[in-house]
Amino acid sequence: MGDEVEVKQLLNFIREQVPDWDDEVKATARYKAFSGQRSDWESLFVFWRDLIITIVRRFNILLLSPSLMKNSWFNRGGLTPLCLDHVLLEMYNNGDLLRLSDFEDPTTGRLSRLMKIIHFPIAFKSPTSSDILNDRLILLTMLEDRATYVVKALSETNWTSSCIITMKHFESLFKEHDEAFAVLSYLSRHGKALYLSIKSKEPIMGVKVSLSSASVSSFPSIDSVILQLMWTLEELQQQISVIDKQYKRFRISALVALRSGDKTLALRNARQLKLASESRDKLTAYSDRVEETVRVISDAQSAKKVYEAIQLGAQVIKENKMEVEEVQLCLQELDEFMVSQETIYNALESKSYAAVEDEDIEEELKKLELQIRNENILVNAPITMEDTKENVRASATPDDLCAAIADLKLESEIEDHSIQGSHSGSGSRKDCATLEAA
Template sequence: MASNDGEGGEGWEAAVRAEMGGASWWDDPDGADLHARFKAFTGQRRDWPEPKLLFWKDLLLRVARRLRLCSAPAHLVTSVWFARPGGITPLCLPQVLEEMRADGEILLKSELIVPTAGGLYQLVRRVSQMAISRRPIVQEDILVFRSLVEERFEDIASQLRGSHWTSTCVITLTKFNSFFYGQEDAHAALCYLTQRGKARYLAIRKEDPVELQGVKFPLVSAHAPAVSKFDCDTLHLVWQEEKLQQQFDVLDRRWEMLVYLLICHLQFACNSYVLW
């Protein structure tokens, strides 16, 4: 999950500065260039300067990509990421976000269907989305960057192909989350991927209250087939394998600590013998 200060893989300020490429106007809050880029769009959409619109679209996605984020709170994007000394923020960003949303480049997480919810809830959500008119983006919204989720989807599939020979694979939800900066970012991506049919969420209850959660991922095609009983059995086996690996890791750490303490004890004994 992106932290409250807007950081992902690295600090947001460092990410923005890196993507700006040392542009001199960025560090001149009183300069005409900065004010021209930061001021709000006026007039009709056809009157907006296209280079300025494309600049902010591109910069926003590049910063999010550098932070390894597929989603971000709207208030961080508009009020934090690109803020300059003196509290100066790009007044055009809300309009840029709405434009990206209209083009399908940005989706709101609140409008995506949560795959972990029940079937009745999902049906109600689909019906309500068709009936309710679209509202403007508000500061509390979580923005989901479609192209960045698609990129992460391809990256995950590429990594999984190296260890699977089948056309699909089943991984635990914990494993899926590990491909993202945080759990909230992973959840936003999962909502998008399952709604687009690019992944399937599955859950099985083995021992109350333990519920095994996983994701079925396509490795060849762009869409994941429906979940089968075999997938559920596979999820259980994969979960057991990960649980055993965690236990082995704990034993390894304990063994390393034991060896370290033994070496320290021997060194102390040797030093004491020499002094004696």
């Protein structure tokens, strides 16, 4: 929110929310420092608190900078609110705001956090207004909303009750590192996320997030394997993206070479196109195998949970001294209920078909007959020379390009000089057409 355009939009929004914002008399009263009893400045505190919350929610701001708020948001020609530090401190004491420095580091263990409290107790004293102004602040409701959004976004791409992603993937869901840190700390504190790491030549960091109402579970050996696979999958996808860019660059270079008549360079780029295509196919095959492995592991975990649920059910039956016959009777009643429901559904379905008028059926048949007739006309239509050229272009490959250039070079050596000049331009155009289809 430090951008000049965004600040201008924010100021316009403030004027919409506070119509008398530019009134000098009221502005002077609003910008003065708090004094006296709480009842004397309570209404002014509520005004600034509600205004800050409204702005934060409207512009979807997670991290707040007190200095930016004071010197940019609420700066009126050099006049800044003297009460802002008191307002922010009150919001912090009331639990509306949190300091970024108060968040526990989710990458460290509980023991290290406990040792930090023992060795540095002074760091956990109540903050002053100066401490608030020199820190970054987070509105609690915005933090809760952002955590909910992250879980929802991950749920849309994962069907399991939890998922494991790399730290790079997790941070890509946020604007900056501190936002990801705050949300991960919040989720970890509430048992909804777990930080993972693998020590190797290149340390791999990741996050396991619960996508259900249950707390996240920990299976160190399996979690590490999945994290390693997810990291490998991201690396493969990144390499595929690089090859795609190289393929486009080689293709453009080959087109330029053909149009300039440099057949040697065009042939070299055509070979690079073929190598890039083969490399991409191999990486895609590896990527598919990794995805399949992750899926198999996830299925195995789900099967284990089903098995545990069956064991739990058997234990409950035993503890409650339930007879097997009672359980079978309940299952039989459930089957009868399902059969009756299916009978009702079939009856309703057959009744809906009987309610269709004959005229409606005839109208649908006419539409279908007309559609089939139109498709037959298109199929039986004669193929023109332009259609043939388009088909040739669509089916061309880098191998076809190499063959076309080789044939062109052979023809240019046989024909005489004058004919060679007229045919070389035509050959280049054919090569270009073949390459454009690559």
